Amino acid sequence: MTADYSFFNLRSYKLTLALAVAIFFMFFLLIFQPFGVNDYSPTRIFTLQFIGILTLIMVKTFTLSLFNEFLIRPMVFTKVTLGRIIAWTIWSFIFLGTGIFLLYNYLGNWHDLSFGSWVEFVLDIASVLIFPTVGTFFYFRYQNLNQAYQQILSNKTTSIPADQMIHFQGSGVNDKLIISIKDFIYAQAQNNYVELIYKKETGLGKSLIRTSLSEQVDKIQSPYLVRCHRSYLVNLYLVRAISDGSDMKLYLNFVTHPISVSKSYRDSVHAAIMKMKNFD
Structure with missing residues (x-):
């Protein structure tokens, strides 16, 4: 499947990025103001003037980012690819760094206006702004993948034979x-037993049999x-949604709590779902 970065052009993405960058x-x-922002003096206390300057910088950063x-x-960025996203991000660091550099010199009576200072300043800005930028990107990327999984799961293409039975012994x-x-x-495995959860007319049924989960997996x-x-052993046909973050979880019909997917089974579960849904 081709990676989908269409979220990068969303209005909500741009606005969230501008807010994240400015606030961060x-x-x-x-x-970190004792380490260079406040005249290298760790004994300085916060003043209204200092807070005002920081607020001005935040507003300027937010405005520059929105612009x-x-x-x-929109004038230079059309087709969305990972390479173009990286190039645009580099440009954004240069653009924002330059704007903040000019504001910094304006507030300081242009005391540090030189090419070398500009280069160093832009690199410093990039090393800071990379955190909210990457964080915003992966947050929207995760949301995009999660929606794609839910769309896959809601479009069932395989039906289970009504007369197919499972024998647990x-x-x-x-x-x-x-x-x-x-x-x-x-x-669900429980010590020397396995608890079986299933539907019945009056709600959920539960049965406990003395066996191991591995033995049942081998038999079925x-x-x-x-x-x-x-x-855990799950019925993939009843999976209605997947949370595929750092910890993958399956949400099944008829139960409210998610079922965890361990890292060792993650690839096989993903492959089984894609095969069941007839996706290549």
Whole structure:
């Protein structure tokens, strides 16, 4: 699947980026002001004048960012690719760094106006602004991927045969459950037992059999039932949404809590879902 960066041109993305850059930069200067922003004096106290200057810098940064994103970018930035995004980000650091550099010199009676100072200043600005910039990008990237997953899951292309049954058999004579695959939701390992969760007319049913989850996984061969964790076996047909952040989680129909996907099973679960949905 081709990476989708269309969110980069969204109005909400541009506005969020401008706010993030301005607020982050102000708080950076406020927190680290003893290290160069306030005349290298760690004994200086905060004054209304100092807070006012920081506020002015934040407003100037926000205004410059809005101008850059909403007025300049549409004239030069059309097709969205990762390479173009990187190039635009570099330009943005130069543009914002130059604007803040001129404001800094204006407030200081142009005491540090030189090419060498400008280069050093822009590099310093870039090293600070890269954090809110990258953070905003990956936040929107995550939201975009999450929406794509939900769209995939809401467009079911595979149906489960109504007469297909699953046979769960434990070590005891009475440790047995035969259930339609359409009704089975998930299984959870609990010490020497496995708890089976399934649909029934009155709500959710639960059965406990003495066995291991690994043994049941080996016995049951179905493309719809996939182990996603050392403690969970889920019915992928009932997955309604995926949270694919740092910790992948599956949201199943009929249950309110998400099912965790461990890193060792992440790729296999993803591949099984894509195959079930007939996506290449």
